[in-house]
Every structure is written in C-alpha cells, then in structure tokens.
Amino acid sequence: GDSVTQMEGPVTLSEEACLTINCTYTATGYPSLFWYVQYPGEGLQLLLKATKADDKGSNKGFEATYRKETTSFHLEKGSVQVSDSAVYFCALRLNTGANSKLTFGKGITLSVRP
Amino acid sequence: DSGVTQTPKHLITATGQRVTLRCSPRSGDLSVYWYQQSLDQGLQFLIQYYNGEERAKGNILERFSAQQFPDLHSELNLSSLELGDSALYFCASSVGQAANSPLHFGNGTRLTVT
Numbered sequence: 001g002d003s004v005t006q007m008e009g010p011v012t013l014s015e016e017a018c019l020t021i022n023c024t025y026t027a028t029g030y031p032s033l034f035w036y037v038q039y040p041g042e043g044l045q046l047l048l049k050a051t052k053a054d055d056k057g058s059n060k061g062f063e064a065t066y067r068k069e070t071t072s073f074h075l076e077k078g079s080v081q082v083s084d085s086a087v088y089f090c091a092l093r094l095n096t097g098a099n100s101k102l103t104f105g106k107g108i109t110l111s112v113r114p
Numbered sequence: 115d116s117g118v119t120q121t122p123k124h125l126i127t128a129t130g131q132r133v134t135l136r137c138s139p140r141s142g143d144l145s146v147y148w149y150q151q152s153l154d155q156g157l158q159f160l161i162q163y164y165n166g167e168e169r170a171k172g173n174i175l176e177r178f179s180a181q182q183f184p185d186l187h188s189e190l191n192l193s194s195l196e197l198g199d200s201a202l203y204f205c206a207s208s209v210g211q212a213a214n215s216p217l218h219f220g221n222g223t224r225l226t227v228t
Contacts, residue, residue, distance in 0.1 A: 032213040043116065043204060043221040051214040089157065095213035101147060101170060102206075102217050104157040 002027045002103050004090050009108035013080055021075040021108055023064075023090035031092035033057075033066055033073040034102065038087040047075075047088070082112045117141065120205050120220035128228055132193040135223045139186055139207030145169075146188040147208075147217060148180055152201040163188055164211060195227045 007022040025031065032051040036044040048057030053068035064075045073090060090105040117140035125133055139146050148160040150173075159172035163182035174180075177195075182188040192199060202224050206217040 030213075034216060036219075043118075044206075044219040045116070046216045046218070049214070049216055093213045093215075093217075095211065100145070100208075100211035100213065101159045101162055101172065103159070106156045 002031070002092060002094060004092055004103055004105035006088075006090050006105035006108050010111060011108060012111045012113065014113050015082055016079045017112075019075070019077040019080045019084075019110070021088055021090075021110070023073045023075065023105060025071050025073065025090075025092050027071075027092055027094060029094045031094050033064070034091045034093065035062070035064055035073070035075050036089045036091060036104075038089065038107070040086070044089065080110070080112045082114055085110055085112045116218040116220065118205060118207050118218050118220035120203075120223050122223060123221065124224050124226075126226045126228065127195060129195055129197060131195050131227075132191065133195065133225065135190040135192070135203055135205075135225075137188045137190070137205030137207075137220060139188070139205075140218055143207035143209050143218070144186065145208045145211060146182055146186070147206040148174075148188070148190050149204040149206065150201050151204060151222070157204075160190070169211070192225070197227050200225055200227045 034049045035047040037047045048059040050057040050066035056065045087107045089107045091102045119138040144165045150158045160174040162170040180190045202222045204222045206219045
C-alpha cells in the first residue's frame, strides 16, 4: 500500500542551525506531496506542497523538492528559529477517485534551543 | 485560521458511553475527512465524505460511525467507548478530491475516556 517514511526523531537544534528532515514515500500512482506542521495544542497546518516531479515547495524559509527518482521529499531550512519548534509531518495524496485521503508519516518533533 | 471548525475542543467521558464530535468544513469545501491521532498510532485516517456521500473508509472501528449532512457539516459518533479510544480527533476538508488540493485541518477534539 501507499506509505510515507520519516526519519526517526526527536530532533534538537540550536537556533540558526541548518535543518534537514528526511521523507521517502511509496505510492502506487503519482502522488502530490505535502509537509504539514503541528504547533503545540493546535491542528495541522499546511507548510508546503509539490505536485509533480522536480517541483520545489517553499514557505516560511522551508523548502522541499519532489524527487521522483529517489521517491523523496526532504524538508530543509537554512537557519531555524525557536518558533519553528513543532511536529512536522510528511504526507502524500493520490487522486484515485474513491481514495483521496492524505497518508501521513509518523511525524518528527523538532525542538530549537535559543 | 484554517476555516475548519470542530466542537467541542475537549471531551471527558466514561467507558461505555457514546459521544458525538462535530465538524464544519471550510466554506465551499465538499470533502470532509476524519483522522485519529494517538501517540502510538500516529495519524490514522478514519473515513471520508464527499457532498454527503461516504467515499472511503480507513481504520474505523465498527463502534464508530459518521455522516455528512446537506449543509456539509459532519459528525463522528463514537459509541461503547474504551480507554484506548482516548485520542485527538481531527476533521479536515478540501474543495474536491484532486491530489494537488491540500486538506485543511481543524484544531481537533481531544477525547479522554476514563
């Protein structure tokens, strides 16, 4: 079945450090890929998306590139801030008519120290 | 603000009881999705509705049921509650079922079964 695998966490970084969160996927079709972020006590917010191979999604300094050849969608940020502390979820969505749900990875907790 | 409204925010009830969780999707969104988030299972897809019709089922227990009403709001009914049903329940909506259209999530209902 379709699945998303995220690197194991949690991740703790100092402010201004570089961030990479790995995400790979398995899909029977051609998915769209998403990163969602969940701040403490809140729901999931869309961070960025990419809908076809080589597309780069970006938002709030975060970027991720849809790599079809490696089935990956790694999240990167050049300089993290304390306010980036949250749980990050990679997800895929297929357009197969009856099955259009988002399939999520397990999520990874990021803590950024001042 | 995602535009998706979930009520109540918190629910505390006893084993064996029945509860109803309510979701109002974003204006114009026809699809509603329900997810369960627990520490050990991550984000699990429960069920999807599109314009009042059930479209897909995930890991939804037989004790759980849902429906989408003509005004597009949705309710998730959980009955014969067990301790293990304690979790955060999210509703999400999207305009349609195309893969490139993101889901927008509410802030969730935290259910505690004692």
